[in-house]
Amino acid sequence: MDGFGLREGKRIRLIMAAPFRGPLLLEDLGSGARIMIGRGMAETVEVSRCESS
Amino acid sequence: MNPRDEIVIALAGQPNCGKSTLFNAVAGFKVNTGNFAGTTVSFTETKVFFEGRTIRLIDLPGTYSISSHDIAEKVARDYLLSGNADVIINVVDTSLLSRSLEFTIQILEMNIPMVIGLNMYDEAIRKGIEIDLAGLKTLTGTEAYPIIAVEGSGVHELFEAALRIAESEFKPVKPVYDRDVEECIADITKRYPPALRSGLDLDERFLIIRLLEMDEDFEKTVGKLDNDFLKYVLKKRQELAEIHNWPESGVFSSHRHAFVIDLFEQIARVSRRDGMDLRERIDHFIINPAGGFTAIIGLLLFMFYTSFKLGDIISGLIEAPLDALGQSVRGMAGGLASIMMSGLYDGMVAGAGIVLPYLIPLLILMAILEDSGLLPRIAFMVDGLLHRFGLHGKSAVPIILGYGCNVPAIMAARGLEYERDRIITMLIIPFIACSARTVIILALAGKYLGGVYTTLIYIGNIMVALAVSFGLSRLHVDMAPGIIMDVPPLRRPYLHLVANKVWWRLREFLFFAWPVIVVSSVALSIISYIGVDRIIDTFLSPVTSTILNLPEQTGITLFLGIFRKELTLLMLNQSLGTTNIASILSNVQIFVLVVFTVLYIPCVATISTLWKEGGWKIALYSIILNTSVAIIVAGSIAQIAKLF
Numbered sequence: 001m002d003g004f005g006l007r008e009g010k011r012i013r014l015i016m017a018a019p020f021r022g023p024l025l026l027e028d029l030g031s032g033a034r035i036m037i038g039r040g041m042a043e044t045v046e047v048s049r050c051e052s053s
Numbered sequence: 054m055n056p057r058d059e060i061v062i063a064l065a066g067q068p069n070c071g072k073s074t075l076f077n078a079v080a081g082f083k084v085n086t087g088n089f090a091g092t093t094v095s096f097t098e099t100k101v102f103f104e105g106r107t108i109r110l111i112d113l114p115g116t117y118s119i120s121s122h123d124i125a126e127k128v129a130r131d132y133l134l135s136g137n138a139d140v141i142i143n144v145v146d147t148s149l150l151s152r153s154l155e156f157t158i159q160i161l162e163m164n165i166p167m168v169i170g171l172n173m174y175d176e177a178i179r180k181g182i183e184i185d186l187a188g189l190k191t192l193t194g195t196e197a198y199p200i201i202a203v204e205g206s207g208v209h210e211l212f213e214a215a216l217r218i219a220e221s222e223f224k225p226v227k228p229v230y231d232r233d234v235e236e237c238i239a240d241i242t243k244r245y246p247p248a249l250r251s252g253l254d255l256d257e258r259f260l261i262i263r264l265l266e267m268d269e270d271f272e273k274t275v276g277k278l279d280n281d282f283l284k285y286v287l288k289k290r291q292e293l294a295e296i297h298n299w300p301e302s303g304v305f306s307s308h309r310h311a312f313v314i315d316l317f318e319q320i321a322r323v324s325r326r327d328g329m330d331l332r333e334r335i336d337h338f339i340i341n342p343a344g345g346f347t348a349i350i351g352l353l354l355f356m357f358y359t360s361f362k363l364g365d366i367i368s369g370l371i372e373a374p375l376d377a378l379g380q381s382v383r384g385m386a387g388g389l390a391s392i393m394m395s396g397l398y399d400g401m402v403a404g405a406g407i408v409l410p411y412l413i414p415l416l417i418l419m420a421i422l423e424d425s426g427l428l429p430r431i432a433f434m435v436d437g438l439l440h441r442f443g444l445h446g447k448s449a450v451p452i453i454l455g456y457g458c459n460v461p462a463i464m465a466a467r468g469l470e471y472e473r474d475r476i477i478t479m480l481i482i483p484f485i486a487c488s489a490r491t492v493i494i495l496a497l498a499g500k501y502l503g504g505v506y507t508t509l510i511y512i513g514n515i516m517v518a519l520a521v522s523f524g525l526s527r528l529h530v531d532m533a534p535g536i537i538m539d540v541p542p543l544r545r546p547y548l549h550l551v552a553n554k555v556w557w558r559l560r561e562f563l564f565f566a567w568p569v570i571v572v573s574s575v576a577l578s579i580i581s582y583i584g585v586d587r588i589i590d591t592f593l594s595p596v597t598s599t600i601l602n603l604p605e606q607t608g609i610t611l612f613l614g615i616f617r618k619e620l621t622l623l624m625l626n627q628s629l630g631t632t633n634i635a636s637i638l639s640n641v642q643i644f645v646l647v648v649f650t651v652l653y654i655p656c657v658a659t660i661s662t663l664w665k666e667g668g669w670k671i672a673l674y675s676i677i678l679n680t681s682v683a684i685i686v687a688g689s690i691a692q693i694a695k696l697f
């Protein structure tokens with residue numbers, strides 16, 4: 001995940017969840033990159049909700 | 054020759070930043086490009102002449118960092134470490150600059166002369182990013198040039214700079230990290246053993262950083278040369294992790310990340326904009342489930358329907374003149390000479406009248422699909438579905454590429470990190486109807502059976518591939534690690550790039566496949582004349598006649614199809630002695646023949662690629678698997694149809 005810029009403290013936005021329990025589409029609010037990440041991998045990441053900017 | 058007469062320039066950067074597009078802008082269209090990560094899976098080199106100098110230009114596969122994870126990334130890493138490049142052009146996607154700089158800093162740590170190509174500069178401006186180029190040079194010691202590789206803009210200045218840097222002393226400003234990290238590096242440097250200095254031709258600081266980043270390859274190498282030193286580094290790494298309360302695996306990269314963010318904030322100004330533009334609105338429609346599936350199905354139907362319709366029109370236009378020419382050729386001489394002339398004519402006409410009309414529209418549409426950025430979106434939509442059939446979501450991109458040609462699709466499977474996923478994907482791709490088999494579907498099923506049966510063949514083809522994948526995944530049950538993949542913005546395909554790509558692929562047909570077809574056609578005429586075809590027909594008759602319920606003469610055409618799939622269709626006319634297939638074969642037989650042709654043994658080029666990528670066992674496995682599935686599926690249809 002490091003290579004994709006997903007690391008501790010990163011602010012992300014969930015754009016869409018794919019059907020059939022497919023991946024999540026995230027936007028890295030820092031770089032603007034859009035990354036799809038499988039649910040199994042996403043479940044290993046701890047996230048907290050932050051105020052929308 | 055003075056070695057400096059030839060400068061080696063390597064293009065390196067993260068996936069989908071435009072390295073291959075830049076390569077093609079300088080060298081002419083020599084490598085495939087596309088708007089998705091993983092288009093380039095091996096390195097390509099070419100010689101170009103620039104301002105009176107010879108440049109050996111290397112296009113490396115994209116990699117997110119020096120720590121490689123898949124085969125393609127390892128190719129890039131090994132090349133960079135080889136020290137063969139005089140200068141590196143670090144191509145970055147400027148619209149994602151903060152992320153791209155992470156790899157830039159890693160190259161800087163390697164101490165290789167470098168210049169930065171800020172590609173997609175126009176997109177960065179659209180996103181509201183302004184770059185302080187002078188600031189970037191001051192803080193990194195590296196020159197940076199804005200470029201738009203698809204338009205060739207800024208490329209000349211970038212290469213001028215690369216040549217200059219290759220021949221002058223490179224003085225990078227190496228990143229300085231937190232005091233704890235620098236003290237750790239300094240302590241390790243004091244103990245740096247002479248065995249490593251003489252045994253490894255690498256920058257000391259770079260090697261220490263690799264060890265602090267838990268680079269397993271370097272740990273093994275260093276462990277062999279001086280295990281005590283390695284133990285000392287591991288102890289220091291553990292101490293560093295404890296001080297920062299971070300896992301060992303991420304402690305150094307976190308420091309680098311912090312450095313990069315700081316660097317980005319110093320050199321870039323970002324002004325946020327509100328609302329969505331048209332591209333973003335289209336994207337928003339495509340990536341929601343209802344819109345996405347509608348778009349995917351609509352797009353695929355449009356692709357195949359347009360290919361068929363355009364092919365039919367072009368084919369119809371040239372049919373009459375070619376027929377007239379055929380009659381005059383056949384009336385020219387007698388005996389074997391006449392047979393050979395007739396074979397030559399049939400081979401020429403087969404390419405011009407049957408393959409090209411269907412192939413060209415399909416190649417145009419595939420090129421547009423690849424350049425638009427739709428492929429990663431399709432992967433996003435179908436990933437969950439593919440997992441249920443034992444495939445990895447990343448398999449979606451190689452599989453869709455398989456509709457163009459199975460050979461690059463199998464090579465694209467290198468992007469899959471796990472061996473199991475890669476092998477299943479490689480074995481599924483030969484089931485996908487490539488452009489050659491699409492021509493057969495359109496020219497036989499489309500022409501004689503109509504749209505419903507043609508669609509049925511495509512849907513059935515996908516279902517068979519998924520069923521095979523499900524079966525293979527049951528043989529080796531394992532948890533796939535899940536997908537992680539960039540989704541680039543939708544981009545407008547450029548007309549000149551689409552045209553170049555179509556010509557690049559068409560050349561393969563014109564200069565390789567077509568001559569093979571012509572020679573095969575002449576050979577078939579000769580072996581028909583001397584009666585060898587009947588031996589092959591008889592040998593294959595247990596499959597063709599007994600199981601598939603087809604005329605024996607189809608045996609030779611199916612045999613020739615192993616060399617080039619188009620040959621099955623083209624030689625069919627010749628072996629049945631008519632261009633009106635429906636006068637010899639019933640609708641059921643045409644359907645069975647098409648289904649069998651789509652599924653059976655991959656062509657020679659595909660088999661050799663499977664051999665190269667997965668070994669001879671995988672190639673053999675694929676031959677047996679495809680042929681067995683083809684006999685079972687097409688044979689079942691033929692036998693069931695016989696009951697009615």
